[in-house]
Amino acid sequence: MELKDKLLSSFMAFEEAFDVDTDIHQLRSDAIKEFETLGFPSKKDEAWKYTSLNSVLKHDYSVFPNKEDAIDYKDIKKYLIHDIDSYKLIFIDGIYSSHLSQTTHDKIDVCLMSSALSKSKYKPIIENYFNKIVPKNSGLNALNTAFSKEGAFIHIHDNKSADMPIQIINFSTGNESALLVQPRNLIVVGENSQVQIIERHQSLTDHPVFTNSVTEVFVEKRAIVDYYKIQNDRHSASLIDNTFVEQKEESYCFMHTFSFGGKLTRNNLNFYQKGERSESTLKGITIIEDKQHVDHNTLVHHTSPNCESHQDYKGIFAENSTGVFNGRVLVDKEAQKINAFQSNNNILLDDKATINSKPQLEIFADDVKCSHGCTIGQLDEESLFYMRSRGIPLKEARALLMYAFANNVMESVKIPEIKKRITHQIALKLGVNLGFDL
Amino acid sequence: MLKIKNLQANIEDKEILKGINLEINPGEVHAIMGPNGSGKSTLSSVIAGKEEYTMTGGEILFEGEDLSELDPEERAHKGIFLSFQYPVEIPGVSVTNFMKASINAHRKAQGLADMPAKDLLKMIRDKSELLEIDRKFLSRSLNQGFSGGEKKRNEIFQMAMLNPKLAILDETDSGLDIDALKVVANGVNKLRSADNSVLLITHYQRLLDYIVPDFVHVMVDGKIVKSGTKELAYELEERGYDWVKPEKTV
Numbered sequence: 001m002e003l004k005d006k007l008l009s010s011f012m013a014f015e016e017a018f019d020v021d022t023d024i025h026q027l028r029s030d031a032i033k034e035f036e037t038l039g040f041p042s043k044k045d046e047a048w049k050y051t052s053l054n055s056v057l058k059h060d061y062s063v064f065p066n067k068e069d070a071i072d073y074k075d076i077k078k079y080l081i082h083d084i085d086s087y088k089l090i091f092i093d094g095i096y097s098s099h100l101s102q103t104t105h106d107k108i109d110v111c112l113m114s115s116a117l118s119k120s121k122y123k124p125i126i127e128n129y130f131n132k133i134v135p136k137n138s139g140l141n142a143l144n145t146a147f148s149k150e151g152a153f154i155h156i157h158d159n160k161s162a163d164m165p166i167q168i169i170n171f172s173t174g175n176e177s178a179l180l181v182q183p184r185n186l187i188v189v190g191e192n193s194q195v196q197i198i199e200r201h202q203s204l205t206d207h208p209v210f211t212n213s214v215t216e217v218f219v220e221k222r223a224i225v226d227y228y229k230i231q232n233d234r235h236s237a238s239l240i241d242n243t244f245v246e247q248k249e250e251s252y253c254f255m256h257t258f259s260f261g262g263k264l265t266r267n268n269l270n271f272y273q274k275g276e277r278s279e280s281t282l283k284g285i286t287i288i289e290d291k292q293h294v295d296h297n298t299l300v301h302h303t304s305p306n307c308e309s310h311q312d313y314k315g316i317f318a319e320n321s322t323g324v325f326n327g328r329v330l331v332d333k334e335a336q337k338i339n340a341f342q343s344n345n346n347i348l349l350d351d352k353a354t355i356n357s358k359p360q361l362e363i364f365a366d367d368v369k370c371s372h373g374c375t376i377g378q379l380d381e382e383s384l385f386y387m388r389s390r391g392i393p394l395k396e397a398r399a400l401l402m403y404a405f406a407n408n409v410m411e412s413v414k415i416p417e418i419k420k421r422i423t424h425q426i427a428l429k430l431g432v433n434l435g436f437d438l
Numbered sequence: 439m440l441k442i443k444n445l446q447a448n449i450e451d452k453e454i455l456k457g458i459n460l461e462i463n464p465g466e467v468h469a470i471m472g473p474n475g476s477g478k479s480t481l482s483s484v485i486a487g488k489e490e491y492t493m494t495g496g497e498i499l500f501e502g503e504d505l506s507e508l509d510p511e512e513r514a515h516k517g518i519f520l521s522f523q524y525p526v527e528i529p530g531v532s533v534t535n536f537m538k539a540s541i542n543a544h545r546k547a548q549g550l551a552d553m554p555a556k557d558l559l560k561m562i563r564d565k566s567e568l569l570e571i572d573r574k575f576l577s578r579s580l581n582q583g584f585s586g587g588e589k590k591r592n593e594i595f596q597m598a599m600l601n602p603k604l605a606i607l608d609e610t611d612s613g614l615d616i617d618a619l620k621v622v623a624n625g626v627n628k629l630r631s632a633d634n635s636v637l638l639i640t641h642y643q644r645l646l647d648y649i650v651p652d653f654v655h656v657m658v659d660g661k662i663v664k665s666g667t668k669e670l671a672y673e674l675e676e677r678g679y680d681w682v683k684p685e686k687t688v
Contacts, residue, residue, distance in 0.1 A: 381490075386526040389486050390540040390596060391514035391547065400531055400539060404579075407530030 003057050004039055010063045018149055024117050031145035038139030050324040050356040051295045056238045056264055059208045061180035065093035079202045084417050087166040089152045093173055094181040108162050109155040113184050116153035125155055129188050129218055133244045141242055144214040148184040158190035165196035171204055178208040185215040189223040196226040203237040215243045219251040226254045226414055232261035242268045249275030257284040258422055259294045260429055270299040279308045283409045286315040286323055287429045295324035302335040311342040314406050317353035328360040336365050342372040399430040439464050439635050440604055446495035447484045454480045456660035462635050469638040469646055472657035473679045478639045479523055482608045486520040487513045515547035517603030521593040521610050528580040536580045537599055565598040569625045586613030594625045606637045611645035623648030643675040656682050
């Protein structure tokens with residue numbers, strides 16, 4: 001059976017097994033119909049021209065995994081930022097693991113989507129925010145909504161800052177062979193509030209895993225969100241990350257995406273600025289090899305005046321790996337005096353590595369500053385000679401240059417442990433030990 | 439220390455060096471002067487092992503060993519240092535981290551363990567004082583946003599850190615005001631010893647007032663056409679290069 005048919009026929013059983021509010025029930029039923037119409041995207045869709053899901057969709061994924069209890073903290077410690085205090089929401093095969101997690105309700109609700117969807121206490125938030133900024137034109141979003149059940153629910157009340165970062169980690173074991181997981185996260189950050197979030201998807205076995213995740217983030221007036229996505233999965237795991245961020249007046253959102261692993265990774269990252277003087281920062285480092293594929297598909301939609309957006313994506317591609325950067329900036333007629341910058345720089349290390357970079361600016365306002373730039377190149381020979389003339393061997397010199405290339409993305413990372421971890425990861429990827437952190 | 443015999447080198451099939459002979463003994467300072475395009479910088483790049491150039495004839499011996507098959511980093515490990523005419527900017531790598539990578543690469547080549555961080559920092563402090571380099575400089579990205587003078591001073595700072603047997607200073611004086619020139623020259627002079635040699639590549643005689651050479655060579659059109667003592671530099675300053683040029687074909 002095709003995956004699509006299997007999912008459609010699984011839906012009834014899924015709905016019956018899980019008791020929720022009638023509104024959510026309606027939402028899901030509508031979504032599955034939407035998915036039935038839209039299906040999975042194909043290369044015929046303009047936005048998927050360079051990313052084919054064929055190799056991902058061919059597996060016979062299990063949709064209802066059994067509960068996995070056998071995971072200990074020691075098995076997963078290395079995938080966490082474990083040397084800092086943090087709240088943790090840990091899911092194993094899509095199911096919440098209470099013994100590995102650490103949550104709170106002290107004016108910041110760090111808890112589960114399943115409770116939020118079923119408890120009356122959370123009803124106002126769910127009614128106001130759930131599925132409100134997910135566009136209706138994507139089969140993948142519809143599929144996630146139809147099966148939305150579990151994930152992170154984070155609500156930071158007004159005038160409250162989360163006292164420590166929140167880690168959302170989705171582990172998959174794929175114990176029953178191939179596995180499809182669809183986390184659904186909702187993050188609402190109230191006025192004048194702040195939060196730091198670290199999100200990761202990690203497979204623990206070599207069974208094929210397909211994650212189709214949807215995250216909605218609402219950044220209210222003057223709120224600050226600092227968000228890190230760490231993508232360093234096994235080569236058997238694929239991820240489609242659909243993230244939607246809505247920002248109100250004078251809010252800030254920083255989003256860093258580190259893509260080092262996985263078989264196929266697609267980041268659909270969408271920012272909607274709906275308030276004056278808001279600022280969005282989207283940064284990414286991609287370092288891949290073998291036949292890995294990473295696609296960054298970003299949208300920044302400026303609807304209000306006096307706002308800013310900065311996009312800076314760096315990619316290093318080795319062997320047969322492929323990268324895609326499709327960055328769209330949309331400036332409405334009303335969004336005067338905005339600054340929108342976008343840059344995408346790439347280094348291809350081998351002849352067979354590929355990058356498709358496509359910046360798109362659609363500007364309907366007449367008094368704005370927008371710029372975009374894209375470079376594709378090799379490492380600079382003169383720089384390499386300079387370093388070698390100082391005794392640094394070619395391999396290390398190349399690594400040092402690649403570090404340097406990626407480094408200005410690292411500069412805006414505000415959690416030192418993440419910086420350290422990512423720097424170490426880059427060194428590991430490049431096969432060198434430089435003996436210092438940048 | 440360095441013995442160059444009938445060296446010929448090309449870049450993209452264009453002949454630049456047309457038979458250079460040069461011998462530098464331990465403790466000596468040699469200066470090579472010459473007009474633009476005479477091949478001075480090419481000579482320094484070829485000694486340091488830049489791969490764009492092809493050696494088409496002759497040989498370069500360093501302490502008796504043929505350099506032609508060695509990578510630039512191997513030449514550096516043997517004690518050859520090239521101070522660049524245009525030092526490369528490397529955003530994202532601080533001066534300190536770059537020195538750490540460089541020093542430890544040299545040590546590794548000699549079979550030594552990494553230099554303890556404490557010793558390295560002390561050495562960096564001492565040598566940066568010698569070159570009157572502000573401490574803040576050391577945490578900045580290598581050469582990025584440095585003025586011309588700061589870049590050159592940074593080159594000599596690196597030379598002081600690595601203490602090479604042979605230092606080749608390619609147009610180190612260009613872009614320096616007189617105060618910076620004195621600091622740089624002072625740094626070089628303090629590093630001179632009976633074992634260390636210096637090859638100065640320069641366009642002007644000015645630098646030679648501060649770093650006094652034992653020998654001066656004039657290079658024109660890929661060849662050394664005249665050699666002498668430091669007095670030759672003064673003569674060149676006064677009379678230009680025309681009088682040393684080989685007879686022009688009519």
